[in-house]
Amino acid sequence: MxxxxxxxxxxxxxxxxxxxxxxxxxxxxxxxxxxxxxxxxxxxxxxxxxxxxxxxxxxxxxxxxxxxxxxxxxxxxxxxxxxxxxxxxxxxxxxxxxxxxxxxxxxxxxxxxxxxxxxxxxxxxxxxxxxxxxxxxxxxxxxxxxxxxxxxxxxxxxxxxxxxxxxxxxxxxxxxxxxxxxxxxxxxxxxxxxxxxxxxxxxxxxxxxxxxxxxxxxxxxxxYGHPEITKVYTGTYNTPAILVSGHDLLDLEELLKQTEGTGIKVYTHGEMLPAHAYPELKKYKHLAGNFGNSWWKQDKEFEEFGGAILMTTNCLVPPKETYKDRVFTTGLVGFDGVTHIPNRVDGKPKDFSPVIQKALELGPIPERPGKELTIGFAHDQVSKVLDSVLEAVKAGKIKKFFVMAGCDGRHSSREYYTEFAKKLPNDTVILTAGCAKYRYNKLDLGDIDGIPRVLDAGQCNDSYSLAVTALKLKEILGLDDINELPIEYNIAWYEQKAVAVLLALLYLGVRKIKLGPTLPAFLSPNVLKVVAEKFNISTISDVENDIKTMLA
Incomplete structure (x- = not known):
């Protein structure tokens, strides 16, 4: 290989x-x-x-x-x-x-x-x-x-x-x-x-x-309607439970319909957190909260969870034998020895009864305390508070926005993003999407005149929302170049969806992107040189130096 x-x-x-x-x-x-x-x-x-x-x-x-x-x-x-x-x-x-x-x-x-x-x-x-x-x-x-x-x-x-x-x-x-x-x-x-x-x-x-x-x-x-600003609980309740990870909203919706009245509470994990902000999904009262963090912590969090687990789309970590029997895959996800839920046939919903039966067999999971995360800052919601944002910018209360979207990963070098968020000045706002946010979304970073300092647009694909917001600001401020906005880009990447997001930003004209924690191994020295020069892309260094450079 x-x-x-x-x-x-x-x-x-x-x-x-x-x-x-x-x-x-x-x-x-x-x-x-x-x-x-x-x-x-x-x-x-x-x-x-x-x-x-x-x-x-x-x-x-x-x-x-x-x-x-x-x-x-x-x-x-x-x-x-x-x-x-x-x-x-x-x-x-x-x-x-x-x-x-x-x-x-x-x-x-x-x-x-x-x-x-x-x-x-x-x-x-x-x-x-x-x-x-x-x-x-x-x-x-x-x-x-x-x-x-x-x-x-x-x-x-x-x-x-x-x-x-x-x-x-x-x-x-x-x-x-x-x-x-x-x-x-x-x-x-x-x-x-x-x-x-x-x-x-x-x-x-x-x-x-x-x-x-x-x-x-x-x-x-x-x-499912436009995402709404929503508070999501991160604890668990003492009931039978199913944890849904991946990205597929339709899988989640069908599971929610099939678990109504069963006493089962459904929780999201990883990139499914944004599901709580969609009106047509948040109406299900047994969609109880979000458990855990980003994809790479599955081996500990899935074991700790105690209930049934449904893995949709990507971000599966090979499951341990200790919890493998309560993991289910669906769609394109596959792992030998794990029960797979077949695709829809003739327009009928998937049959999640094996997942439901497993949750009921396992019984109630432990009750755990949690905190609340605020999500739902996709482009529709941000547009509704844009006047407040612009006032804060004009008044000097918001000096810069930092787009910190992308993927999380298991390497300790990614602690950089937690430290970066902690050390940003209080007059800055983080715009995020994807699972990179789990490095800092539980920090108490406060707000600026009621505007949270971490605005979570959603899944990795919702980086589109961040681009729409930037283009809207460019239009309102009458700027000719998107790079004239008080926005800096510090993007974390892991897999190929992030490559597509990066190419989308380059197509939209964004330059001076910092990419980390390392530059792609698939870029040869000559190609890397061309990319760096043409688009002014560089890798991260140390937190203090990067903040100083980007604030300048």
Whole structure:
């Protein structure tokens, strides 16, 4: 295996024995194989598109395949192998449709040379897939800079694909976004592609990252209402309980409906915290609060929780044997030996009865005291208090805003973000989204004229809200450049959704971003130099120096 897509790549280079995330080598190779055959599927699907053939199943599958390979989504060799089977089946189907359409139009057979994954077919199943995956993984491209740029593009596409899948689940889709994902994948098959062409595609990925986050924002708010400023309890009650982690709001809603009247209380974990701010979800009285912190503390917090646990979308940590029997996965999440809740069929809700039954069998969890977190500062709510914010800015009571969005992670170096928040002057406000906030959202940082010093917009995809807020301020203040705003960007990254968010910020013109705790291992020295110079991106250093520099 050779994997360096996340911030915790071993030695800052790559995981080549076993993933720091817990991914086994065979799973890593199978995921590389899935990406490779999905490129072949995308090749034929784009050809078919030219002849008016549209296959919604293919379009969705490509997004799902990329999402399934994001860090901490699917650790199951069996599930990934089944997805490879599906990719080949869909590839051959859409290929056949294209070939018929081509021959009908031109009166002759299609006879062009095609990329290897567009035609590859060797029997043998999982064992053959694993061997081929090891051959066609990251190191297939020998030129370090081209390899770096191709992987940068693919990781951005993975983030866009994840958000597109989230939106699709809520019946919101955009074919242009899905076809761009396929175009990007197919372009990485070219041996003659130039660095400039790849840079162009990477920047274009930022455009589609903005569009897909806007699409998901529309999906969430049209389904569940605009987030409202809400206080969320972090303690637990002495009743049967289910803890929901991940990102999927529809999974949570269906579970809430199915647990009404059962005596079970439902809690959120990690990136599900923002669910409490949506009117159509907070109306469920047994949505009791948020337990725990960000994803990487699962091994301790899931064990401590005591109830049933439902893992939606990404951010799964390989579960310990001590609590593995009460963990359930659903959607694209996979781990061998864990009960999986199947997808919806014929428009019917998922059946969460196994999760509910487990919660009832386990009985009441311990009662624990907690505090209240204030959330719900998405763009709609911020716009309602914008006059107060502007008054505070004009009066000098708010000197600067610090966007501290992104991902959390397990490395001790991330304590930097806690110290950074603590040491910011009292006339500054933190704008946050994603699980990075768990480094400081329980600190008592106070407020400025009633405006909390930590404004939590929601999940990682709600970084879109922060961008909307910044653009609104730019418009109101009559500025020509978003970088003229009193906003500094100190972004923490971990996985590929964060790569998409970063590209979205770059597309919107944001410069002088500090990125940490380390710069991506997938950026070669030459590519890193170009990125740093072109976009003025730098890594974090020490807290005092960074605050001094950013306040200046």
């Amino acid at each position: 050779f994997c360096y897509q996340c911030q915790e790549a071993a030695r800052g280079i790559a995981c080549d024995i076993r993933g720091i995330c817990g991914k086994e080598p065979e799973v890593s190779d199978l995921q590389d194989m899935l990406i490779w055959v999905t490129k072949g599927l995308s090749y034929w699907n784009l050809k078919a598109k030219e002849y008016g053939i549209k296959d919604d199943e293919v379009n969705l599958f490509v997004a799902e395949a990329l999402f399934a390979t994001i860090t901490n989504v699917n650790f199951s060799a069996k599930r990934i192998s089944q997805m490879i089977d599906k990719a080949i089946e869909l590839r051959d189907r859409i290929k056949e449709e294209f070939l018929k359409a081509y021959e009908k139009k031109h009166g002759k057979k299609f006879n062009e040379k095609v990329p290897e994954p567009a035609d590859w077919s060797t029997p043998g199943g999982m064992s053959v897939y694993e061997l081929k995956g090891a051959e066609v993984g990251v190191l297939l491209d020998k030129n370090e800079d081209i390899r770096s740029l191709k992987q940068f593009l693919i990781y951005g596409l993975k983030g866009v694909a994840a958000y597109a899948d989230h939106a699709y689940i809520l019946k919101h889709t955009n074919d242009e976004i899905l076809y761009f994902i396929q175009k990007g994948l197919v372009e990485t098959l070219r041996n003659d592609i130039t660095a400039d062409e790849l840079v162009g595609l990477i920047l274009e990925t930022g455009k589609y990252a903005v569009e897909v986050m806007a699409l998901l924002d529309k999906a969430n708010t049209s389904t």
